[in-house]
Amino acid sequence: MQSATEIAPDMPALATETLRVSGLSLARGGIELVRDFSLELAPGDAVLMSGPNGTGKTTLLRALAGFIRPDAGEIRFGDLPPGEAAADYLGWLGHADGLKHNETPRSALRFWADLTGQSRKAILPLMRGMAVESLIDRPASRLSRGQQRRTALVRVALSNRPIWLLDEPAGPLDGGGRARLAALVAWHRARGGSVIAATHQLLDWPEAKRIDLGAHR
Amino acid sequence: MNALGAVFAREARLAWSGGGGAAGPAAFFLAAITLAPLAIGPAADLLSAVGPGIMGFAALLSVLQSADRLFGDDHGDGTAELYLLSGVSPAWLVLAKVMGQAAATLWPLPVIGCLGAMMYGVPVQPALIGALALLAAIPALSLIAGFAGALAAGIRRSGLLIALIATPMMVPVLIFAAGAGRSAFEGDERAVANLLLTLAVSLGTTALAPFGIAAAIRSRLS
Numbered sequence: 001m002q003s004a005t006e007i008a009p010d011m012p013a014l015a016t017e018t019l020r021v022s023g024l025s026l027a028r029g030g031i032e033l034v035r036d037f038s039l040e041l042a043p044g045d046a047v048l049m050s051g052p053n054g055t056g057k058t059t060l061l062r063a064l065a066g067f068i069r070p071d072a073g074e075i076r077f078g079d080l081p082p083g084e085a086a087a088d089y090l091g092w093l094g095h096a097d098g099l100k101h102n103e104t105p106r107s108a109l110r111f112w113a114d115l116t117g118q119s120r121k122a123i124l125p126l127m128r129g130m131a132v133e134s135l136i137d138r139p140a141s142r143l144s145r146g147q148q149r150r151t152a153l154v155r156v157a158l159s160n161r162p163i164w165l166l167d168e169p170a171g172p173l174d175g176g177g178r179a180r181l182a183a184l185v186a187w188h189r190a191r192g193g194s195v196i197a198a199t200h201q202l203l204d205w206p207e208a209k210r211i212d213l214g215a216h217r
Numbered sequence: 218m219n220a221l222g223a224v225f226a227r228e229a230r231l232a233w234s235g236g237g238g239a240a241g242p243a244a245f246f247l248a249a250i251t252l253a254p255l256a257i258g259p260a261a262d263l264l265s266a267v268g269p270g271i272m273g274f275a276a277l278l279s280v281l282q283s284a285d286r287l288f289g290d291d292h293g294d295g296t297a298e299l300y301l302l303s304g305v306s307p308a309w310l311v312l313a314k315v316m317g318q319a320a321a322t323l324w325p326l327p328v329i330g331c332l333g334a335m336m337y338g339v340p341v342q343p344a345l346i347g348a349l350a351l352l353a354a355i356p357a358l359s360l361i362a363g364f365a366g367a368l369a370a371g372i373r374r375s376g377l378l379i380a381l382i383a384t385p386m387m388v389p390v391l392i393f394a395a396g397a398g399r400s401a402f403e404g405d406e407r408a409v410a411n412l413l414l415t416l417a418v419s420l421g422t423t424a425l426a427p428f429g430i431a432a433a434i435r436s437r438l439s
Contacts (some may be wrong), residue, residue: 065302067438096295107227114223115303117420155299179307 007129007187009122014162016043016192017078017089018066024073026059031114032214033059037073043162046185046205050198051213057198058095060213061165064196065090076161091161093169097152101141105132105151108140109158116159121125126154129187130180150180157184164188166197178203220305221313228317229238242279243325249275250333258366261338268337269347272330275359275393276351278321281383284362285375287318288434293371297434307431311363312423315430317407319359327352339402346408357419360426361386367433390418393435 013048019041024035033056041047062068065074066082077085099108107124127133130150134145143151149172156164164185170178182205185195197203232238253271254264291297300310333347355422365383369375397411 024368062438066299066300067298067435069439090302092298094295094298096293098295098299100231100290100294100296102366103231107230111227112225112299115305117220117304180384 007125007140007184009125009129009157011119011122011160012161014192015088016162016194017041017085019089019163019194019196020074020076021064022074024060024063024075025071026056026063026068027071028056029175032071039211041163041194041196043194044189046189046195046197046208047211048197048199048203048205049211050200050209052208055213057213058167061094061167061196062136065092089161089163091156091159091164093152093156093164093166095167096153097140097148099140099143099148099151104137104139104145104198105154106136108151109155110183112155113158118158118160122158122160123154126157127151129157129184130154131176141167146174146177149173150177153181153184157188162193164193164195166195166199168199169197170199170201170203219406220303221309223311224291224305224313225317225320228314229321232318232321237439239322239325239359241283242322243329244273245282246279246326246329247333250329250337251280254337255258265402267340268334268339269402271337271394272334272351272398273354273391273395275333275388276326276330276354276394279326280355280358280362283322284366284379284383285369286316286366287363288367288370288430292434292437295395297370297438301438307434310429310435311367311430312360313425314357315359315363315427319355321356323359326355327331334398339398343401343408346401346412347395350394350397350412353412353415353419354390355419355424357390357415358387360422360430361390364426364429367430367437370434370437377395389420390415393418 004019021037021039024034024037025032039047051057059068063070066080071153077089103152110120113120113123124133127136130153132147135147138147153169170181173181185205188195250271257264257267301307327348331344334344334347358370361383365379368382369378372378393411393415397408397415400411401408
């Protein structure tokens with residue numbers, strides 16, 4: 001297994017922040033999915049959310065990112081609501097990987113680095129960390145699902161944002177991929193970053209808080 | 218590279234590498250103006266009279282033809298969420314995106330419009346004014362198509378919805394753009410006025426549509 005110190009891109013320090021969620025209720029299509037959910041995510045923390053399909057893991061992540069307005073409760077990044085703070089603090093990995101099928105990882109990651117004002121120098125070390133550096137010039141349509149996921153994780157890390165929201169990050173990953181994901185998350189937490197991941201897989205992240213969302217219905 | 222420049226360049230690059238670049242709209246435009254005379258009939262004076270109007274109308278259709286992909290793809294592959302979280306103002310970002318796409322795919326329209334009008338028997342000067350009007354109309358047409366596409370993003374068979382939303386909004390720019398070529402052909406001094414009005418509609422659309430597109434993207438994600 002890759003150790004956390006092997007991922008060592010030269011990146012500016014993270015602007016760490018605490019995420020506080022209190023009394024959150026979320027409904028989709030008239031069905032209440034999450035009721036009175038509270039959470040405090042300090043720098044360095046990791047949360048693994050599990051629960052059967054349809055319990056609102058993705059909905060919760062989308063609410064934290066400010067895409068969905070909660071029915072009740074409060075989400076705060078420091079003192080700011082998601083609408084004002086999400087773009088400063090969030091690294092986002094959704095259902096989809098955000099890759100264009102005719103674009104290579106090199107072009108895509110350079111674009112995201114430019115768009116978010118980050119240095120392109122971190123691209124190669126991070127790709128090496130996820131073991132996809134040899135695929136850098138292959139169009140995304142010719143990458144496997146797991147390779148696409150790894151590339152998307154590189155994009156999350158490249159954004160240099162302190163709070164990562166990951167929706168099924170390990171879904172298509174093999175054992176080696178999961179180990180590299182764990183190393184990437186360990187590296188991020190060691191820098192003061194924090195992670196919330198919705199997952200069906202048993203991810204072995206040290207000192208990660210586990211939340212069963214099925215219990216919040 | 219600054220963020221908006223990066224969006225513009227990426228859209229242009231993606232349009233070339235996967236979408237065939239300018240070939241799609243150009244082929245559609247050519248097909249439309251080639252078929253129209255077969256339906257209208259061979260009367261030379263009739264063809265030269267309708268030429269400027271057909272050019273404007275066919276250009277509008279060829280812009281609409283790819284409207285579902287512009288924001289529909291972003292919605293499906295997760296790019297839209299990342300855009301909203303990028304920290305770049307969404308209205309500026311979508312403006313750069315639509316303009317990047319338009320620059321890469323729609324540049325042949327004025328050229329084909331000018332040559333097509335001459336093939337219909339329109340003299341050179343009115344044909345050129347018609348082409349200028351098409352050029353002035355491109356920002357308005359592509360932003361309106363983008364707005365409709367963003368509203369319909371992620372809906373199955375979005376083409377129908379896009380046509381219903383975009384067609385009425387494109388009426389003013391079509392009237393002015395086609396009117397410029399037509400007045401020039403008739404030797405009417407209103408040609409320049411029509412050209413300026415086309416430009417005015419494009420400028421107004423450029424100022425307003427990006428906010429509408431950004432709001433549409435946000436609402437399609439919630």
